[in-house]
Amino acid sequence: MTDYAKNLQDFYGREDYALLAGQQGETAIEASFKELTYIPRKTTPLPGLMAEKMLKEFAGQGAQPTALYLHIPFCNLRCSYCSFYRNPFEAEQVEEYVQALLAELEHLEQQGVFAKQKLEAVFFGGGTPSVLSPQQVSAILQKLHSVAKLTEDCELTFESSIYDLDADKLNACLDGGINRFSFGVQSFDTQLRRSLGRLNAKEEVTAKLEEVAAKDVKVIIDLIYGLNGQTTELLLEDIRTALACGVSGMDLYKLQIMPKSPLGQAIAKGNISYAYNDRMLAEMFIAADTLLAEQGARALSCCHWAMREDERSHYNTLVKSGANVIACGTACGGHLGLYKYMKTMDRADYVKKSHAGQYAVMGMGRLSEQYHLLDKLSGQCDAGCLDFALLKRYSDADWQQLLKPVLEQWELLGLLYSMDGQYRFTAKGKYYYRQLDRVLLTAAEYALYGKPGLMEQAGQKMMGLMKNMK
Template identity: 30%
Template sequence: MTMANARMSGGSAHGAHDHHGAQGRHPAQAAALQVSDYFVRIGCDPLTEAFERRSFSPPWRGSRPVDTEDVDAVFKRIFATPRQETAVAYVHVPFCQTRCLFCGFFQNAWRPEAGAAYVDDLLAELAIRSTTALVSSAPIDAVYIGGGTPSALAADDLVRLVEGLRHHLPLTSDCEITLEGRAFGFDLAKAAKVADVGVTRMSIGVQTFSTEVRRRLGRKLSGPEVQSFLTDLVALGRTAVVCDLIYGLPGHDGAEWCRDIEIVDQIGIDGVTLYALNTFPGGPLASAIEKGKLSPPATPGEQARAYADAVERLAALGWLQVSQSHLVRSVREFNRYNAAIKRGVTCLPFGAGAGGQAHGYRWRNVIEIAQRREMIAQHREPVEALALVPPDHAAHAMIAAGLEAGRLDLVAIEALRPGFRVAVAPLLANWAAAGLGELSGDGFKPNHAGAFWIGNLTSGLSAGLQSATQAESNACCGSV
């Protein structure tokens, strides 16, 4: 699994599988958020001390699960309803070649003999869903093939999959098709074959080029081997090439992090995503640290310095920061899928464990492959966690997308949730005074410090949404 699975999590590596993969179950009731909980002490170092820890504000907070007996009927209604807007699609390949310590979402060990049958499942699903109004009624301009490790599939199976996507889905002529993968088990011949059938972007999970750290995390290839593969992939010249790096890894010092940034620049790739390590309680990484097998990871303050340093170094080298965690340096890299997901657009999910959203609902495909096949054979919808999104979902998405892109549009959010500006005015003034960003007219622009704490800022503004909603509700009750 590479880092695309974290991109709704505020920049923490594998913070959530919100739009694909093992999407977390939707809580029936959201815990009340208080705006005052997100005020920052004036005079502290905003980059390293604004908050004690990074928080995550999931877009599904406050979703209302659909009753089990209604799931099939509601799901059929969702797919029978046309859409007007352009959508994206996510295809999940739930197999991993190794279980990496930093990843909290390992599901199935990769077995070569499982690949062809799984692609058969995907093609059958695409054929069935392609006839529905939801899928066929409007264009799709980005497809993400993620996992797991999709690049582990045999070249012929990947070709079949991509050809199936192009045959069954209403893709735009310039549709971005991303293949997620890792250098291990991926070669230039396979890369060329998938490019031939329409893959336009390859996202490679690197994490670090430090061989010592890679070995401790369970990665197979050395740093130089990964660097060589990426260099050759760029030289192939067939697709955009992006990779991801994690800062805050155990035993990964500042000098190694600087070296990682230098290597990324030297390789000539089109884009890089920077993620903070997220340690899952009870997960393999946390267990290894607790047992003394690994040194403790970086503190939030140390992570903040690593993040800001990397962004500043890359900017000085001519890279353009297009989101909180993603930087580009070529016109070949659009990052279209990830930007669309932040905006809360319709996402059509395919494959075991893929998560999607449409027409005010979110859901996840059943992740157990055998169970999924059994449900399909029984003519049951192979979905779980189907839920109505929160009433303020659109406003929440606008907050997340605005912070991610570097400017919060207060007027647009106010139009969706009247009272929002009043609710968050003291908070934004505090953040500006504390050094997390700049209030400019009808917008708020986070700086490097604010960008690092993006999850906390999103949570604070979400609390403002709740406050505005409650104020409106109280006003309505008072007028009765």
């Protein structure tokens, strides 16, 4: 029988434990964490050629919570902070890709992947799905409804830019059952938008959001904080503007400066200076969280708020709680049973394999039997509420007691508090939730598997390098 407490002593005894658990910063709002990369342990690498075996196994299983992701890897414009831009819009290439996507959906149906499942959520992501023509949108949605069964309350989300979604595309989406639109607004401020490569002025953005919201569908927007030239008051004004437009939900993300993005390269060359530090960014986030709470928004996760009672952010909730995700398209990842996989990054390779009746997987791995426990723990971090009683279904260990040292440290730092048998994240804790997530998952794996050996550490390092290459 596993001695969880004894195994955990190796984690608490790490030389860098105090830095990993967090220390008080120079101000009450700051905390200091050592950078920690989390790579799941006990994952068995498998070749992409085993994808068909994975599909067959999944088809033989009973009904489970399942979502579908449809990736559209094309954009009309490149945002300055984006390092994933690969495929500019070209009509012929987009049509070729759509035909491959339709062939892939047919292949999945033939393999029985949809036979026993009812999809709870479908997400068109990108890239920018709104580069598709109305005819292409209709073709994909018609194929989806012909090959798969959807639950009555299935959440069908379509990501879009403001400038791409004209009346014909909007109608094609609505006719095909899309009931949720996600717009990457990032900021309403016209000057800030232009600095990001966004062409539409504030007035055009608000008009589009109001137009779509009037169709009685959910409208979700993304906002970014930490943009060069952005003040806390500008961010709060963005939130007030969004609420006035009748949005159903909002995601708030910290600007990630990717080294290969135009912004990252400009900063590296000294052409642009970036002066925001952790204290400034935390203050912006906490001010935003406070305003949203005052306005009656419900925090569904550490970075998503709902303004409508029926907004669930169901796709993201499923993904972050270990549900199955069937991935269609190139350069995207999925999860079926105990398998996680990455689709081919090469669009030409994807098109060729889809038409040949192959599921174009680049690489995959079989997860440990403890995957569900770890994923539920991670999902609780994402939601900002640790409820260890719910983990009893997956483990006989007393995780609240085992993790008490780090939980008490986070209480001292003002990152969480105990209430009704749960640990709930404060606004400050929500800001740092990714660090808290990595620490808890690393600690849990020490408890489950013991201290990683040299060979395992080397394997994890290699997996981390591969992950960063993506």
